[in-house]
Amino acid sequence: MRAWWAVRAWLEALIFRRREDEALDEEVAFHLEMETRKLMARGMDPAEARRRARIRFGGEDRMKERAREARGSEWLPDLVRDLRLGGRFLRRTPAFTLTTFLTLALGIGATTAMFTLVDTVLIRPLPYAESHQLVDVREVGEDGSALLASYANFSDWRARSGSFSGLAAVVPPRPATLLVGATGVRASLTQVSADFFDVAGVRPLAGRVLDAGDHASGAPVVAVVSHAFWSGPLGAPTDLDGVVVSDGRTPVPVVGVMPPSFDLPQGAEVWISLDREVPWNVRGNHVVEVVGRMVAGADPASASTDLTRVHEGLGATYPDVETVAVRVEGLKSRLVSSTARPLALLLAASGVLLLVACANAGGAFLARGVARRAELAVRTSLGAGRGRLLRQLTAETALLGGAAAVGGLVVARGILAAVRGLVGAGVPRLAEVGLDLRVALVGAGVGLATGLVFGMAPALRLTAGEGATLLRTGARGGDAPGMRRLWRGLLVAEVALSLVLLAGAGLLARSMGAIADRELGYRPEGVVTARFHLPQGRYEGYEAVAAGLERFVAELEADPRIDDAGVGLMLPVAGGGDIAGPVGRDGGERTEALLSYRVADPGWFETLEIPLVAGRLFGPDDGSEGDHVAVVDESMARLLWPGQDPVGRRFEPGGMDPWPDRSLTVVGVVGDVRSWDEEWGGRPTYYVSSRQRPAFLSFFGGELVVRGRSPGAAAGALRETIRRLDPAMPVTVRTLDERLARSVGQRRLAATVFGAFAGLALLLASVGIYGLVSWTAGRRRREMGVRVALGASPRAVRVGLQGEVLGAVAAGATLGLLLALVLGRALGSLLFGVGAADPVALAGAAACLVGAAWAASWLPARKSASTDPATVLRLE
Amino acid sequence: MGEGVGGLLQGTLDLLVLRVLSIEPMHGWGIGERIAQRSHEVLQVNQGSLYPALQRLRRQGWIRAEWRRSEHNRRARYYSLTPAGERRLEAEMGAWRRSSRAVDQVLGWGEGPREVGA
Numbered sequence: 001m002r003a004w005w006a007v008r009a010w011l012e013a014l015i016f017r018r019r020e021d022e023a024l025d026e027e028v029a030f031h032l033e034m035e036t037r038k039l040m041a042r043g044m045d046p047a048e049a050r051r052r053a054r055i056r057f058g059g060e061d062r063m064k065e066r067a068r069e070a071r072g073s074e075w076l077p078d079l080v081r082d083l084r085l086g087g088r089f090l091r092r093t094p095a096f097t098l099t100t101f102l103t104l105a106l107g108i109g110a111t112t113a114m115f116t117l118v119d120t121v122l123i124r125p126l127p128y129a130e131s132h133q134l135v136d137v138r139e140v141g142e143d144g145s146a147l148l149a150s151y152a153n154f155s156d157w158r159a160r161s162g163s164f165s166g167l168a169a170v171v172p173p174r175p176a177t178l179l180v181g182a183t184g185v186r187a188s189l190t191q192v193s194a195d196f197f198d199v200a201g202v203r204p205l206a207g208r209v210l211d212a213g214d215h216a217s218g219a220p221v222v223a224v225v226s227h228a229f230w231s232g233p234l235g236a237p238t239d240l241d242g243v244v245v246s247d248g249r250t251p252v253p254v255v256g257v258m259p260p261s262f263d264l265p266q267g268a269e270v271w272i273s274l275d276r277e278v279p280w281n282v283r284g285n286h287v288v289e290v291v292g293r294m295v296a297g298a299d300p301a302s303a304s305t306d307l308t309r310v311h312e313g314l315g316a317t318y319p320d321v322e323t324v325a326v327r328v329e330g331l332k333s334r335l336v337s338s339t340a341r342p343l344a345l346l347l348a349a350s351g352v353l354l355l356v357a358c359a360n361a362g363g364a365f366l367a368r369g370v371a372r373r374a375e376l377a378v379r380t381s382l383g384a385g386r387g388r389l390l391r392q393l394t395a396e397t398a399l400l401g402g403a404a405a406v407g408g409l410v411v412a413r414g415i416l417a418a419v420r421g422l423v424g425a426g427v428p429r430l431a432e433v434g435l436d437l438r439v440a441l442v443g444a445g446v447g448l449a450t451g452l453v454f455g456m457a458p459a460l461r462l463t464a465g466e467g468a469t470l471l472r473t474g475a476r477g478g479d480a481p482g483m484r485r486l487w488r489g490l491l492v493a494e495v496a497l498s499l500v501l502l503a504g505a506g507l508l509a510r511s512m513g514a515i516a517d518r519e520l521g522y523r524p525e526g527v528v529t530a531r532f533h534l535p536q537g538r539y540e541g542y543e544a545v546a547a548g549l550e551r552f553v554a555e556l557e558a559d560p561r562i563d564d565a566g567v568g569l570m571l572p573v574a575g576g577g578d579i580a581g582p583v584g585r586d587g588g589e590r591t592e593a594l595l596s597y598r599v600a601d602p603g604w605f606e607t608l609e610i611p612l613v614a615g616r617l618f619g620p621d622d623g624s625e626g627d628h629v630a631v632v633d634e635s636m637a638r639l640l641w642p643g644q645d646p647v648g649r650r651f652e653p654g655g656m657d658p659w660p661d662r663s664l665t666v667v668g669v670v671g672d673v674r675s676w677d678e679e680w681g682g683r684p685t686y687y688v689s690s691r692q693r694p695a696f697l698s699f700f701g702g703e704l705v706v707r708g709r710s711p712g713a714a715a716g717a718l719r720e721t722i723r724r725l726d727p728a729m730p731v732t733v734r735t736l737d738e739r740l741a742r743s744v745g746q747r748r749l750a751a752t753v754f755g756a757f758a759g760l761a762l763l764l765a766s767v768g769i770y771g772l773v774s775w776t777a778g779r780r781r782r783e784m785g786v787r788v789a790l791g792a793s794p795r796a797v798r799v800g801l802q803g804e805v806l807g808a809v810a811a812g813a814t815l816g817l818l819l820a821l822v823l824g825r826a827l828g829s830l831l832f833g834v835g836a837a838d839p840v841a842l843a844g845a846a847a848c849l850v851g852a853a854w855a856a857s858w859l860p861a862r863k864s865a866s867t868d869p870a871t872v873l874r875l876e
Numbered sequence: 877m878g879e880g881v882g883g884l885l886q887g888t889l890d891l892l893v894l895r896v897l898s899i900e901p902m903h904g905w906g907i908g909e910r911i912a913q914r915s916h917e918v919l920q921v922n923q924g925s926l927y928p929a930l931q932r933l934r935r936q937g938w939i940r941a942e943w944r945r946s947e948h949n950r951r952a953r954y955y956s957l958t959p960a961g962e963r964r965l966e967a968e969m970g971a972w973r974r975s976s977r978a979v980d981q982v983l984g985w986g987e988g989p990r991e992v993g994a
Contacts (some may be wrong), residue, residue: 005958006937023953024927027904030952031923034905037948056923063924070931 010071024067028060082395089396096368097400099767100361104404104450106760107357109411110350112443116416118347119439122340126332127261129201135300136334137167137290137307139323146327148286153314153321160310163303165295168196169288173268174533174701177730179246185233186730188267191274199293200264207240207256215275221252222272227260229269245270265289266335283320284660291331303328320660342750342830349504349757352497356761358450359494360768365397365455366487367775393459401451405444412443419749487772488808494768495812496819498761499849503820505758506841507827507834508751514833515747521673522572522608526707527736528715529571533701535728543624546694552704552725553603561717562708566603567690569702572673573739584652585640595636596685597653599696605670607705615647615668618689622667628692630664633672636684653688658695664688711735750830762849766856773805773857777864784864798865802857809853813846820845889921889929891972894957894965897939901956903946904930930955938964
């Protein structure tokens with residue numbers, strides 16, 4: 001009941017504000033009339049009675065104001081008034097407003113963008129039903145490294161494990177050229193086993209998914225396509241009947257379209273059956289990804305145990321199972337595992353940047369507030385309560401914070417676009433990233449919180465104290481109590497946080513440098529590569545493949561723009577699945593260690609400038625008829641034949657080789673080649689001849705590598721030659737440098753974004769310092785004038801002014817260094833070749849910051865010190 | 877507050893207003909008059925405080941307002957207690973009595989039998 005009356009009174013007051021005002025007017029009129037009547041009844045004449053009544057009543061306007069406040073109806077019009085007034089004040093000081101706006105917008109934008117990334121990539125579940133049940137399954141080698149599964153092992157797991165309601169094999173997507181009508185279209189083609197779509201638990205948007213009939217051995221090929229492929233190249237037909245794509249030989253009917261959110265395996269556009277022609281049923285052939293859906297109650301750990309038990313059983317039955325365990329990992333965590341730490345770090349970095357921005361904006365507000373103290377003092381003495389002033393100041397900060405939040409969203413969009421451009425496909429789920437309502441809300445929340453943080457502290461400080469004190473100190477331009485301390489504190493915090501960012505950026509930059517300086521064992525500069533896939537049907541039989549590729553290389557070498565050309569498989573960039581498994585030595589026992597297996601022709605070594613250490617490269621006599629030969633690197637030579645001459649020795653390749661037990665004769669030894677990625681780094685490697693192993697290049701495609709005088713011309717020649725010889729062959733032409741840069745994409749993303757944040761923080765800190773010194777100089781102009789007049793040199797004055805600020809900077813830098821030492825460890829695996837406490841990075845960051853601080857304080861200090869004292873003294 | 881004689885304590889005005897309204901619904905002027913009469917003109921309610929106090933009490937939900945004809949057949953805004961207001965008045969009066977008795981006891985200290993040597 002009481003609540004009802006209260007709410008009613010308040011609502012009336014709010015909605016019928018004017019009516020309430022009129023009611024009060026009427027009440028007052030009534031009151032005066034009654035009072036007059038009373039006085040007249042005592043014999044007073046009417047005019048006098050009215051006058052007395054009015055006097056007794058007192059200040060009518062003040063009473064009405066208080067009555068309105070008591071009604072609680074004034075907050076809305078007050079707010080509007082405050083905002084309008086705030087807007088006017090902000091417009092009056094455009095430099096302040098713009099600087100603060102930009103500062104905050106940058107901070108909010110950076111944080112919002114990073115939050116968006118983290119949210120999309122790490123937090124949101126995958127867009128599949130019961131996605132926590134979805135797992136990625138890999139084999140684990142003796143040395144603990146994870147491998148793709150072999151199809152034979154996969155089918156045995158599927159038959160023998162009880163942990164899954166479904167297991168499906170996926171051949172990682174590869175580019176293919178498909179004909180839609182007469183137009184050739186590049187598409188990312190993937191082959192999937194039966195149950196794949198059931199495991200994913202996604203229904204098609206139109207048509208159907210692959211069914212048992214499509215997976216039957218020798219069944220005609222049909223395709224399911226992605227939403228993007230359907231709406232793009234296919235032209236979004238409403239009826240799938242009669243829609244076909246062609247691989248150049250046979251028409252492939254399109255039977256279904258997946259929803260836009262379906263992205264499994266990542267990037268796939270066309271799904272066809274894997275089971276209808278299982279390519280290579282060799283257990284050492286690790287070519288399929290396995291996705292599974294666990295039964296309810298199972299978790300990745302228990303499923304790993306279960307599958308490992310099954311796998312050990314396989315190992316006991318089949319001697320060619322060379323892996324020792326199975327690892328089951330949540331699909332999402334598998335997708336994002338390598339990304340989680342860099343993203344979390346960048347979010348933290350953006351948070352630090354936001355704090356720096358807040359500190360800066362707080363300082364600016366303080367400075368401006370000081371300039372407005374006289375005004376605030378006058379308003380206080382005219383009767384404005386502290387609450388009223390606080391509300392006014394808060395309205396201004398809210399206005400600025402709100403504008404900054406909007407600006408921040410724009411900045412966030414820009415940052416996200418830049419990040420997308422920077423890493424391309426390097427970060428999973430990036431395509432899902434977009435600003436949405438959630439993010440906008442987060443941005444607005446951050447903006448509001450920011451406004452409160454940077455606005456309230458100065459506002460509280462400014463309005464502290466009695467009106468008289470305010471008036472006195474404000475008018476004279478003195479400092480409010482504790483104001484300098486507050487600002488000093490802000491500065492120390494700002495400097496410390498900026499230093500943390502700078503140190504982090506320094507460490508990451510040093511890591512990038514260490515990576516670039518690494519001895520690679522070959523020369524990537526100037527090499528242009530073409531990743532190719534042989535179009536199905538063009539090259540019948542492996543002989544034709546070998547001959548076709550040799551013709552490519554020969555034509556390329558004949559081109560005057562190209563000096564060297566070669567063909568092979570697995571460039572030493574990250575991401576190759578080139579593990580061969582253990583090899584047998586001279587017909588004896590197999591080694592424990594896994595080795596890397598690569599296919600090459602002689603031109604491969606010449607083009608990449610991999611040095612020949614002993615023996616020879618593949619020659620014209622190493623054909624399909626003769627001895628099967630291999631070139632080994634120095635690590636492998638040391639591993640298998642320590643202290644002996646490896647040339648002429650024999651070993652059995654095992655693993656994924658088509659002739660695992662047929663001995664290869666070592667004809668040459670080349671230098672070790674290292675990848676930038678440690679995971680793929682230092683494995684002993686052997687090379688087999690492209691002419692003796694064309695099957696690999698036929699199945700996986702390969703790389704054409706060329707080196708010319710200029711990469712541009714070489715790339716042109718490469719493209720032209722390919723177009724001339726086989727226009728249907730899908731290729732991706734890139735410089736090797738570019739490929740290498742992409743292989744360290746995440747590292748580079750982290751370094752670049754961190755660096756950008758650090759640079760911004762440095763800029764903000766400099767602006768803050770500049771502001772503080774200008775402000776101090778302005779406050780103490782009179783004192784400076786007197787000192788100069790009394791004979792102090794301008795230099796001494798300048799040094800004095802700067803010294804004070806630089807003291808705070810030194811304190812901040814010390815604090816920052818300590819923080820950086822502690823937090824540097826969080827960079828962990830992102831560091832390469834430098835420790836978390838790398839003195840060069842830390843000292844560099846500190847020097848950078850102190851230098852910037854000195855410069856930022858020098859300008860205003862010098863200006864102040866060089867003013868003519870007479871002018872100053874006259875002014876005051 | 878500094879309003880009225882002796883400066884009414886904060887909250888005291890609210891109590892007086894509620895008490896007056898517990899007799900019968902009354903308009904603003906009448907409330908002031910009643911308080912003055914009952915206190916033999918000792919308590920003079922400042923109008924600048926009365927109307928804001930009425931708004932405040934209304935917002936608390938303790939009183940409600942309605943327009944009626946006054947004794948001179950003129951439209952006036954009459955205030956009356958809500959049930960919550962009645963409860964509030966009771967509680968406030970209890971509290972007031974307790975504290976005023978306590979104050980009396982402190983003020984009356986030493987007025988009893990005189991202490992030896994005092």
